[in-house]
Amino acid sequence: MLSLNLRITFVVIVVCRMYAGADGSVTISSSEVTVPEGLSLTLTCNYTGIDKLYVIRWTNNGKDSGHKYDITIEQSEPCTIFGKPGLDKTLFTYTCFTLTILNVTRDNQNDNLTCQANLNFNSGNSVIVSVSDAPSDPPVIEGYASGGTYNMIENSIENLTCSSSGGNPLANLTWSCFNNQMSSPIEQGRTVKRVVQWTARRNENARCTCTASHAVRPNKHQTAFVNVNILYSPSTPLFKLDNTAVGSSIRIVSDTIQTVECDSSGNPYPTTSDFTWIKGTNVVGTGPVLNWPGGVMVGDDGSYTCTVETTLTPSDQNPPKLQTFTRESALEGYSFMIQCVYSVGNPARTKSTITRLFNGTSWSGDSHTMHSINRADAGLHRCTVENTMDPTGADTQTGTDTADFEINAHPDLQTITVSYDEISLDSYTEIQESDNLGFNAAVTYEIMPVEKESTDYDALKDPVYKNTKRKNSMQKNL
Numbered sequence: 001m002l003s004l005n006l007r008i009t010f011v012v013i014v015v016c017r018m019y020a021g022a023d024g025s026v027t028i029s030s031s032e033v034t035v036p037e038g039l040s041l042t043l044t045c046n047y048t049g050i051d052k053l054y055v056i057r058w059t060n061n062g063k064d065s066g067h068k069y070d071i072t073i074e075q076s077e078p079c080t081i082f083g084k085p086g087l088d089k090t091l092f093t094y095t096c097f098t099l100t101i102l103n104v105t106r107d108n109q110n111d112n113l114t115c116q117a118n119l120n121f122n123s124g125n126s127v128i129v130s131v132s133d134a135p136s137d138p139p140v141i142e143g144y145a146s147g148g149t150y151n152m153i154e155n156s157i158e159n160l161t162c163s164s165s166g167g168n169p170l171a172n173l174t175w176s177c178f179n180n181q182m183s184s185p186i187e188q189g190r191t192v193k194r195v196v197q198w199t200a201r202r203n204e205n206a207r208c209t210c211t212a213s214h215a216v217r218p219n220k221h222q223t224a225f226v227n228v229n230i231l232y233s234p235s236t237p238l239f240k241l242d243n244t245a246v247g248s249s250i251r252i253v254s255d256t257i258q259t260v261e262c263d264s265s266g267n268p269y270p271t272t273s274d275f276t277w278i279k280g281t282n283v284v285g286t287g288p289v290l291n292w293p294g295g296v297m298v299g300d301d302g303s304y305t306c307t308v309e310t311t312l313t314p315s316d317q318n319p320p321k322l323q324t325f326t327r328e329s330a331l332e333g334y335s336f337m338i339q340c341v342y343s344v345g346n347p348a349r350t351k352s353t354i355t356r357l358f359n360g361t362s363w364s365g366d367s368h369t370m371h372s373i374n375r376a377d378a379g380l381h382r383c384t385v386e387n388t389m390d391p392t393g394a395d396t397q398t399g400t401d402t403a404d405f406e407i408n409a410h411p412d413l414q415t416i417t418v419s420y421d422e423i424s425l426d427s428y429t430e431i432q433e434s435d436n437l438g439f440n441a442a443v444t445y446e447i448m449p450v451e452k453e454s455t456d457y458d459a460l461k462d463p464v465y466k467n468t469k470r471k472n473s474m475q476k477n478l
């Protein structure tokens, strides 16, 4: 009872004292400049004022003045917390001059902690808490789901970008990927990225892994990976009789044999539909085995060709993409420009062609100008854009996109700018081609095309991706 009375008396006295400014009697120091999340932070308050010290108050002002709590420590032996209901005393420990926040979390980032002596606002000093934390999400390999497959053609130069967002500081990224040529980490705001570049040969299929490590989580690395699948063309086909390889020219005695096998391997492995047998100009079979049901007979003699075709589709390749095309309106007698607008693919070098579909005339380049359009020029046209990848050691691949659009040639609808004695009358009149203009000789006029708007957008075709296939063929003569 006695001590309670004392406290009340003392609070009244201190609050009533007036101070004119920060009196510099309190300094505050922090055990860490940056505290890793999950660890504790000890703040020490140092009072050098001349008044007798009764109480120290710690205030967590939160960040941006979002007040969190006050902890008032009475400076009597032993120092005790001046009771305040609702304060969770499991979150901190204290001594007369220190406050230890037991488990600093990222919620404490930028908390502003103030220490005041004797409840004198002007004596306060503050520190801003800096928490280091690890990113909450694992790193990401841009464009690929972790655990996915990355297809590349053997010997080509490939690269992947790993990216990690969040954490303070940003995580350390490293790659484990073939010969591992890594760029320096690139920081962009709250994200860090690192590119790895590599090349690999057939049968070296392996995993490329990006690891994000962080001092706050020393033994818990986060990773993302792709399985690299190295594609290569089918081998030159070999003929086999009874599982034994034979040369390209063999004599077969009638009736002794019914099947010849064409053998080839690659990645992807050739499937049944990848094999074609041709005799002369005729397709005589598909699949790896050519059959003569009932045996080879007179008339079966000749030259047979086995062709193996597989498609190698690398992950990093994408075709250029055309913008949606309008139905174009043109005015007879005027010049008109067709333009193919597209976004580049990878690789960026693009070949474009404009084709007049009704008679097959084509022009190369992104645009074509018709100098005096007439009705015969109207009709369906096509833009084709194409890129080509030419990796070392493999055949080229072509990515294409096409878009068709109609050109309408309108009869000459005109706007007349009328001027009199070279002074423009500034009036615009729309008239028809057939109208009698009826101006006298002193009036000159200028004819300008009317802008015909078309809002009729027409995406006629989705982009197509087409790979030219590697063909390896070998002849067999019977």
Ligand SMILES: *[C@@H]1O[C@H](CO)[C@@H](O)[C@H](O)[C@H]1NC(C)=O
Pocket: 027, 046, 047, 048
């Ligand atoms: C408190 O501050 C005074 C004056 O700045 C300094 O001399 C003293 O060492 C400090 N004490 C502690 C415990 O930091």
Ligand SMILES: *[C@@H]1O[C@H](CO)[C@@H](O)[C@H](O)[C@H]1NC(C)=O
Pocket: 038, 103, 105
């Ligand atoms: C610290 O706080 C976090 C979040 O509240 C909690 O998950 C973790 O278990 C705490 N750690 C300790 C050591 O108390």
Ligand SMILES: *[C@@H]1O[C@H](CO)[C@@H](O)[C@H](O)[C@H]1NC(C)=O
Pocket: 061, 112, 113, 114, 126, 128
């Ligand atoms: C911390 O809070 C105190 C009390 O509200 C304020 O006077 C001080 O300016 C704040 N410090 C910073 C850096 O915001």
Ligand SMILES: *[C@@H]1O[C@H](CO)[C@@H](O)[C@H](O)[C@H]1NC(C)=O
Pocket: 158, 159, 160, 183, 195, 197, 316, 346
């Ligand atoms: C990675 O590959 C892409 C596409 O091939 C290319 O545009 C980019 O410049 C490459 N980056 C590096 C760092 O090599």
Ligand SMILES: *[C@@H]1O[C@H](CO)[C@@H](O)[C@H](O)[C@H]1NC(C)=O
Pocket: 168, 169, 170, 171, 172, 213, 214, 215, 216
């Ligand atoms: C990143 O690595 C460096 C050098 O090993 C280390 O000093 C730093 O603390 C690490 N950063 C993080 C966030 O772990």
Ligand SMILES: *[C@@H]1O[C@H](CO)[C@@H](O)[C@H](O)[C@H]1NC(C)=O
Pocket: 356, 359, 360, 361, 376, 377
């Ligand atoms: C296709 O049509 C255009 C316009 O009618 C004409 O100029 C061009 O000569 C034609 N080309 C062929 C190959 O017929």
